[in-house]
Amino acid sequence: MPTTTTSFRTGGALGQAEKAFELLTCEPAPLSFDARPVPGLPDKTMPLDQLRKLVLFERYDSDTTDALWRQLALHAREWGPAWVVGAIGVALPALTHLAAKISRGHRRHAEDVDSEVLAGFLAALRTADLDTPRLWLRLCWAAWRAGVAVIKPSDTEELPLDLSSGSRTPKMPYGHPDLLLGRAAAAGLISTESAELISATRFGDTLIEQLAAERGVTASVLRMRRRRAERAVAAAVVRGDLSGPVCNTRREPAMAV
Secondary structure, X not given: OOOOOOOOOOOHHHHHHHHHHHHHOOOOOOOEEEOOOOOOOOOOEEEHHHHHHHHHHOOOXXXXXXXXXXXXXXXXXXXXXXXXXXXXXXXXXXXXXXXXHHHOOOHHHHHHHHHHHHHHHHHHHHHOOOOOOOHHHHHHHHHHHHHHHHHXXXXXXXXXXXXXXXXXXXXXXXXXHHHHHHHHHHOOOOXXXXXXXXXXXXXXXXXXXXXXXXXXXXXXXXXXXXHHHHHHXXXXXXXXXXXXXXXXXXXXXXXXX
């Protein structure tokens, strides 16, 4: 779960979560995580702030990442509020990074985005299927979708009363490619699974061969599915379907990913 974001917003929900995490991990009795059952992590118990630094600057494979987040989610579900705060604290660098991407160009919505990103992540932490692969990616996508929902209503332009309502060049979609994928999935142009596939293999560090092995299909099959979804998004951009209000009117052919 590498990310380069190491600073946190001073206000808002993410800032408050960081303050709570700091209290939870301060001496003399910081909340600690037993990393020994997680393959790939150091064979020891460590305070959660040290765990966060470790996963922030080291690259681990999906098996280690899934095992780590399975343990953190179980602790959050079974061991009380302190572990909910602790799990959120470990995720905060990534959540802050996501929130900053979403609210870029929408500063007046920044605090609302922070709140929804945190709420989306927390809901997934409590309810996500812990036995399905790509747990960390699914938690992040839940946070991303919740944050994007804040700015969708404000993203559309209304024509001024004195402006002709005739044909005009569509407004191009805004922001990071992940945001474009989120809008395409919300509009029903591609499935959520296809958006995650494109994001993980095009913009993340996941190899398509690795993902194919986890899903029990060949890499060529996944490449074909990704190509179909990318063509659907590209066609939607050309038509201008992703520049106006999101409505579920068209969808790529259903396929298991």
